[in-house]
Amino acid sequence: MTIRLSGVGIVSDMIHLQIYRYDPEKGGEPTMQSFEVPLTKPGMKLLDALNHIKWNLDGTLTYRRSCGEGVCGSDGMNINGVNGLACITPIAGLKQPIKIRPLPSMGVIRDLVVDMEHFFDQYRSIRPWLQSETPVPEHERLQTPEDRAEIDGSYECVLCGCCTTSCPSWWWNGDRFLGPAALLQADRWIRDSRDEMAGERLDQLEDAFKLYRCHQIMNCMECCPKDLNPTKAIDHIKRTLLARKS
Amino acid sequence: MVIRKDTGTAHNGLSDWYWQRLSAVLLLVTLPLPFLLLWGVYSGALNQFALLDLLDHFLSRLFHTLLIIAIVVHAYIGLKTILEDYVHPPMLRVLLIGTMLVAMATAGIWWLALVWAWGG
Ligand code: SF4
Ligand code: SF4
Ligand code: FES
Numbered sequence: 500m501t502i503r504l505s506g507v508g509i510v511s512d513m514i515h516l517q518i519y520r521y522d523p524e525k526g527g528e529p530t531m532q533s534f535e536v537p538l539t540k541p542g543m544k545l546l547d548a549l550n551h552i553k554w555n556l557d558g559t560l561t562y563r564r565s566c567g568e569g570v571c572g573s574d575g576m577n578i579n580g581v582n583g584l585a586c587i588t589p590i591a592g593l594k595q596p597i598k599i600r601p602l603p604s605m606g607v608i609r610d611l612v613v614d615m616e617h618f619f620d621q622y623r624s625i626r627p628w629l630q631s632e633t634p635v636p637e638h639e640r641l642q643t644p645e646d647r648a649e650i651d652g653s654y655e656c657v658l659c660g661c662c663t664t665s666c667p668s669w670w671w672n673g674d675r676f677l678g679p680a681a682l683l684q685a686d687r688w689i690r691d692s693r694d695e696m697a698g699e700r701l702d703q704l705e706d707a708f709k710l711y712r713c714h715q716i717m718n719c720m721e722c723c724p725k726d727l728n729p730t731k732a733i734d735h736i737k738r739t740l741l742a743r744k745s
Numbered sequence: 746m747v748i749r750k751d752t753g754t755a756h757n758g759l760s761d762w763y764w765q766r767l768s769a770v771l772l773l774v775t776l777p778l779p780f781l782l783l784w785g786v787y788s789g790a791l792n793q794f795a796l797l798d799l800l801d802h803f804l805s806r807l808f809h810t811l812l813i814i815a816i817v818v819h820a821y822i823g824l825k826t827i828l829e830d831y832v833h834p835p836m837l838r839v840l841l842i843g844t845m846l847v848a849m850a851t852a853g854i855w856w857l858a859l860v861w862a863w864g865g
Contacts, residue, residue: 671830707758707829714826740759 512538514548515596518560521607529607531598532557538590545597546574546586562611569724572657575602575664576611582661584724602664604673618660621677625685625703630696646692653687653732655725656680662719662729668712675708679719679729682710686732689739698743705740765822771815775808809860817853821846 513535521529534556536548546564553560562585563573569587576585577600579593590597605613631640663669663678677685685704689697704710710733719729782799785791791799799805825842832838858864 668830702756703754705756705759706754707761709754711758711762712830737759737762741763744759 514538514590516548516552517596517598518549518552518610519600520560520610522609523607533596543590544586545578545588545590545593545599548590548597549585549599561609570657572659575659575661575724577601577603582665582722584657584659584661587724602660604664604670605660613664615660617673618663618678618680619658621681622658622684625677625681625688625700626696627684627688629688629691629694630699631693632695640693642692649690649692650687652727653683653690656683656687656727657725659724661722661724662727665718665722666713667716667718668714672708672712675706676712677704677709679713679733682713682736683727683729683732686736689736697739701736701740701743704736710736761822761826764818765826768815768819768822771811772819775812775815778808778812806860810857813853813856813860817849821849 514537516534516536517531518534519529520532534552536551536556539547539551546567549560549562549564553562562576564586565571565573567586569584572584574585575582578585578588579598582602585599599611601607601611601613605615608614629640658680660680662683663673663680666676666679668676669678682704685700688694689700694700713730713733715730715734717730720727720731723729782791782796786796800809824845828838828841828845832841
């Protein structure tokens, strides 16, 4: 893919995309629609191509996005079979036509927008906030640099859902299995030195379905756009449970 | 799919996970032994009487027992997990897992009876 400057302006290669289209209100079957988008700049990201389509070719294409730089977690989608964030996925290196589908196993609201309700319900169920009984200190709850380092690799999660929706165990038992994203955050609070409810948190998780459905298939770790490792976190929860029992 | 009506935590799963791993380690140690015997037979190092002597030995029976327990436990938990994954109606699941437990326990006990020559 090259970009050449000619006398009349930028002449660029075209990017070929096939995008999942579905509007439940209209009914019918979902279809894959082909688009061609010019490659306009080096390092162009997939979200740039989607924006080009929405703004220039077809305004009805529907997808979520906000920050455009991998922070808000809203543009998780299935890109050539692998979940990822469109805004930080470079076009270069993607096999064309680039096939874009909504996150797998999710109810589609429209095109690439899926229903995240249950995902966030599960997140809420692990009580993702600091729980502590000691009185609030005058200034702030302090941590040593070592304690702080404990939550490296988990606080960075942007809750995009790429991991959870790529987990086969969650596909089969998502009604009960909490999935990698929620469990990574459960582990984050278990590890946090300022949180005083680790015992209660572990009690909540000790369940053949909520936690132990993870069979270490590692899809979650493979696809996480923030390079996090939920499998390791889940293993840490299991080991902590084992340690308190033996 | 809403879990606001959560039925709580069953406080199970840890022991399955623990026994699955423990039995895996046991299998790692004991499973190569029968293959060693096979190799002994086919390489000609063991004749029939030597093989029987070896199998009769108390230590062999002990290892054989460990092997049987490890296989039954490991296979039971593995298959139970698969049933839990794929069979969703609770009653059917309980029935299948129960049937499997009885069948596998029977097979295990029968095998142990052969190894220790119970009843004769
Ligand atoms: S762990 Fe990674 S893939 Fe999963 S929700 Fe967080 S950022 Fe997304
Ligand atoms: S490692 Fe566990 S949580 Fe991650 S994809 Fe596999 S089964 Fe799912
Ligand atoms: S748009 Fe915010 S993460 Fe991609």
